[in-house]
Amino acid sequence: MEKRKAIILTRAPVMAKEYPRWQKDSIRKILKVRRVVVVSGPRQSGKTTLAKQVATKKDTFRTLDSDALLKVALSDPLGFVRHAKGTLIIDEIQKAPSLLLAIKQVVDENNTPGQFLLTGSADIRTLPTVSDSLAGRISHIRLRTLTTGEILKKRPSFFERVFAKAKDWPSQIKGYDKAAIIALAFRGGYPEVIKLPETSRERWHMDYAESLLTRDLRDIANIQRQDAMRGLLDVLAAWSGKLMDVSGICGKLSASRNTVESYINALLTLHLFEKLPPWLKTDYDRVGRREKIFATDTGFMAHLLRWRLDDVLLDADRSGKIVETFVFNELAAQVDLHDGYRFYHYRDRLDREIDFIVENDRGELLGIEVKAGSSFSPSDCRHMTWFKNNIVPGKTFTGIVLYSGQDILPLGENMYAVPTAALWEL
Numbered sequence: 001m002e003k004r005k006a007i008i009l010t011r012a013p014v015m016a017k018e019y020p021r022w023q024k025d026s027i028r029k030i031l032k033v034r035r036v037v038v039v040s041g042p043r044q045s046g047k048t049t050l051a052k053q054v055a056t057k058k059d060t061f062r063t064l065d066s067d068a069l070l071k072v073a074l075s076d077p078l079g080f081v082r083h084a085k086g087t088l089i090i091d092e093i094q095k096a097p098s099l100l101l102a103i104k105q106v107v108d109e110n111n112t113p114g115q116f117l118l119t120g121s122a123d124i125r126t127l128p129t130v131s132d133s134l135a136g137r138i139s140h141i142r143l144r145t146l147t148t149g150e151i152l153k154k155r156p157s158f159f160e161r162v163f164a165k166a167k168d169w170p171s172q173i174k175g176y177d178k179a180a181i182i183a184l185a186f187r188g189g190y191p192e193v194i195k196l197p198e199t200s201r202e203r204w205h206m207d208y209a210e211s212l213l214t215r216d217l218r219d220i221a222n223i224q225r226q227d228a229m230r231g232l233l234d235v236l237a238a239w240s241g242k243l244m245d246v247s248g249i250c251g252k253l254s255a256s257r258n259t260v261e262s263y264i265n266a267l268l269t270l271h272l273f274e275k276l277p278p279w280l281k282t283d284y285d286r287v288g289r290r291e292k293i294f295a296t297d298t299g300f301m302a303h304l305l306r307w308r309l310d311d312v313l314l315d316a317d318r319s320g321k322i323v324e325t326f327v328f329n330e331l332a333a334q335v336d337l338h339d340g341y342r343f344y345h346y347r348d349r350l351d352r353e354i355d356f357i358v359e360n361d362r363g364e365l366l367g368i369e370v371k372a373g374s375s376f377s378p379s380d381c382r383h384m385t386w387f388k389n390n391i392v393p394g395k396t397f398t399g400i401v402l403y404s405g406q407d408i409l410p411l412g413e414n415m416y417a418v419p420t421a422a423l424w425e426l
Helices: 002-011 024-031 047-054 067-075 077-081 099-109 158-162 178-187 198-220 226-239 246-250 257-269 298-304 309-313 316-335 378-390
Strands: 036-040 060-063 088-091 116-120 138-142 273-276 292-295 342-347 353-359 365-370 397-403 409-412 415-419
Touching: 024 036, 024 047, 024 138, 036 047, 047 060, 047 088, 047 116, 060 067, 067 077, 077 099, 099 116, 158 316, 178 298, 178 309, 178 316, 198 226, 198 257, 198 298, 226 246, 226 257, 226 292, 226 298, 246 257, 257 273, 273 342, 292 298, 292 316, 298 316, 309 316, 316 342, 316 353, 316 365, 353 378, 365 378, 378 397, 378 409, 378 415, 397 409
Parallel strands: 036 116, 036 138, 060 088, 088 116, 365 397, 397 415
Antiparallel strands: 273 292, 342 353, 353 365, 409 415
């Protein structure tokens, strides 16, 4: 029955009208103390829906996707942002970055919290047209595509349970074998995709890619070569989970390094890919200093790579790549909820590697190794054990091997094998 439940969740359309977003409470709390809140994330990730859920009757909503409103905003920025009461919600702020200077003027005249809630499909902090960061007046919140926990309407508790002194975990988490986990990854987390039957998802992702190339990228960057940008999307999807190597990426494209670097930055700004920094809090001189890059939605990643579910199930390299990227996004969404949490990877020049490291606000550490399959061995902890004993001796360190089985088992001192489904089922 449990396995059947997982198949239903991943292969059948989900008909819920909306999903409870974990960041909803955070936005409401921050609006009570900060003058400006910006919610940014990829287009179609649910920012507009979330903003409307947060809004009250006294708030005003304006979207810059409306050509008429955009013209007004560009012609009279200060007049556009002045409002008498409540919160002014401005959707897709990256279309009119000149509004930010007008907002700065308004909030400098009045320090009342909750004046503006801005949403954007681009990280406005990276836009070259933004000359003032509103430092000290603004709070940034990241909205990702839906996590599995949000789809299943579960509250996030993975880190709370892992960092607890007593590991009161269940002995098993059933219902999610390798096929079920990879099916979840193939579906991805765009809200519109969740509602579609499996046969319609490919067309949605195709239209999404086309919209990126013809509209969204045009809003933030001067893209001279759409062929190079289209090729870069494919290359970065294949690069997900690897160390950043601009020279290697350039070798896959017939474009200059400057062009490739500027196009990568545009895709990062649109939250389609994300860099994960290395762990550098050590004087060990052989530690690696390169970031990893990840696709921010595994459904879109699989589309760009033209993968088919049945083929990936039988391919260890591809199943490992998509599951690691899927785990990255699940973890990152939970890290976002904790102001004091930090997210890293570790790799040194002797090829000792830990897929993910999470540090909480008490300095306690969690290391995670990701296995796509249902088997593991104590040797899967060897790099985490070395790291614990040599890099962070004296610190509280928990090591976890995530795998697609159902048993939670000890692998050594504060080391465990844990089902991947613990990310949303613990």
